[in-house]
Amino acid sequence: MKASIHACGRFLLGFTLALGAVAAHAQAAATSVDVLHWWTSSSERRAADQLANQLALAGVQWKDAAIPGGGGMAAVKVLKSRVLMGDPPDVAQLIGTTLTDWADIKLVLPLNAVAQRQRWQSALFPTVLDLVTYKGDVIAAPLGIHRINTLLYNRRLFARLGMAPPRSWAQFEVAAQKLQQLGVRPLAWSDEPWQIATVFETLLLGEAGPALYQDLVVRRHAAAWMDPHVERALVRLRLLRTLAGEVPQERVWTEGARDLMNDATGMMIMGDWAKGELMAWGASPTRDFGCVEVPGTGGMHLYSIDTLAMLVSPRQHEAVQEKIAEVVVGPAAQLAYNRIKGSVPVRRDIDPSSLDGCARQSWETFANPSSARAPSLAHRMAADENIKDAVAQALWRYLTDAKSEPQETQRRLATIIRTPVMER
Numbered sequence: 064m065k066a067s068i069h070a071c072g073r074f075l076l077g078f079t080l081a082l083g084a085v086a087a088h089a090q091a092a093a094t095s096v097d098v099l100h101w102w103t104s105s106s107e108r109r110a111a112d113q114l115a116n117q118l119a120l121a122g123v124q125w126k127d128a129a130i131p132g133g134g135g136m137a138a139v140k141v142l143k144s145r146v147l148m149g150d151p152p153d154v155a156q157l158i159g160t161t162l163t164d165w166a167d168i169k170l171v172l173p174l175n176a177v178a179q180r181q182r183w184q185s186a187l188f189p190t191v192l193d194l195v196t197y198k199g200d201v202i203a204a205p206l207g208i209h210r211i212n213t214l215l216y217n218r219r220l221f222a223r224l225g226m227a228p229p230r231s232w233a234q235f236e237v238a239a240q241k242l243q244q245l246g247v248r249p250l251a252w253s254d255e256p257w258q259i260a261t262v263f264e265t266l267l268l269g270e271a272g273p274a275l276y277q278d279l280v281v282r283r284h285a286a287a288w289m290d291p292h293v294e295r296a297l298v299r300l301r302l303l304r305t306l307a308g309e310v311p312q313e314r315v316w317t318e319g320a321r322d323l324m325n326d327a328t329g330m331m332i333m334g335d336w337a338k339g340e341l342m343a344w345g346a347s348p349t350r351d352f353g354c355v356e357v358p359g360t361g362g363m364h365l366y367s368i369d370t371l372a373m374l375v376s377p378r379q380h381e382a383v384q385e386k387i388a389e390v391v392v393g394p395a396a397q398l399a400y401n402r403i404k405g406s407v408p409v410r411r412d413i414d415p416s417s418l419d420g421c422a423r424q425s426w427e428t429f430a431n432p433s434s435a436r437a438p439s440l441a442h443r444m445a446a447d448e449n450i451k452d453a454v455a456q457a458l459w460r461y462l463t464d465a466k467s468e469p470q471e472t473q474r475r476l477a478t479i480i481r482t483p484v485m486e487r
């Protein structure tokens with residue numbers, strides 16, 4: 064990845080110089096910007112439209128370049144090829160470690176001036192500002208914080224069973240059995256590798272606890288992957304998959320959410336973008352579904368933070384790009400966008416009482432200094448694209464080959480997850 068990104072960089076810088084004159088002309092006329100992202104489900108689309116509306120008020124026209132595909136697998140590839148072709152978008156949904164890869168080769172516009180003017184230092188959560196700060200530069204505009212360790216449950220089905228949502232795995236197993244007796248699939252499941260990795264990292268955090276999770280995922284100590292807590296998370300992962308009923312399939316994440324909405328499934332473990340989706344379809348978090356922390360992860364926040372990066376572009380839209388960063392991080396856009404997206408504002412100065420119950424719990428947990436905040440591996444917060452993909456593949460192999468033993472997968476994960484070469 065790094066090598067090809069460097070090739071992209073050399074090409075693009077040459078291209079940028081060559082087009083300098085053209086760009087100067089274009090800058091005067093254009094306020095329309097090309098935005099590459101992967102938000103294509105109902106709620107994602109609406110959330111992106113909300114940003115576009117906020118930007119339109121500031122005189123910036125959002126030209127949409129959405130690439131479908133949950134988790135952004137396809138979008139990241141398209142971005143790379145567009146950069147290689149000398150046609151980078153002006154703005155891209157670049158998150159976590161992918162950001163720093165592009166920043167390393169100077170393809171990301173620093174936003175230090177905006178950050179200073181808008182006092183991001185005091186307005187944003189330190190974890191958020193830290194994530195978008197690299198080698199002293201602020202390199203992206205943060206949009207919202209998703210919580211991965213979210214268990215969504217169907218309120219109607221739980222009411223019919225006379226049960227409260229599970230707070231422990233023992234309660235989860237009782238609920239699963241009762242849902243099965245009702246003829247309902249207890250847990251939404253998909254064999255899509257990124258979805259498997261999303262469930263796994265939640266189980267891992269719950270089994271290992273925050274300190275060991277840091278060791279495994281952030282400090283990436285290979286030996287730690289042989290710990291029995293990792294084995295326990297793998298065993299539980301397999302157990303949860305058996306609740307899918309018939310042979311599990313690769314389904315897009317919205318299908319699981321749809322089953323939860325239609326009373327065909329009792330529970331779903333997914334980032335809270337699934338909550339946004341249910342709400343976009345008209346479901347209410349007080350009437351139709353609820354969310355609790357995945358058992359074992361109480362008081363912990365496994366996060367994925369969406370961010371927009373401004374790319375150095377032959378079209379040179381710097382002033383407009385800075386305006387975009389200012390608008391999307393501003394309080395009005397933050398509340399409007401996150402309410403639809405399912406995530407929570409990256410700002411600490413909002414009023415949490417204006418959020419729905421799931422969001423309030425997420426925001427308050429993230430804001431609480433004594434909570435454990437853990438970066439998501441499956442959503443690029445802790446390791447690069449290659450490591451993330453290799454982990455997801457190893458987990459997929461483990462689950463789809465009944466003969467594969469947890470220890471074998473632990474060894475594989477230990478090899479994949481190497482110590483970071485460059486610490487921040």
Ligand code: BGC
Nearest residue numbers: 132133134135336367369442
């Ligand atoms: C992104 C979310 C998105 C989800 C599903 C995650 O990686 O952070 O914004 O909704 O993928 O596509």
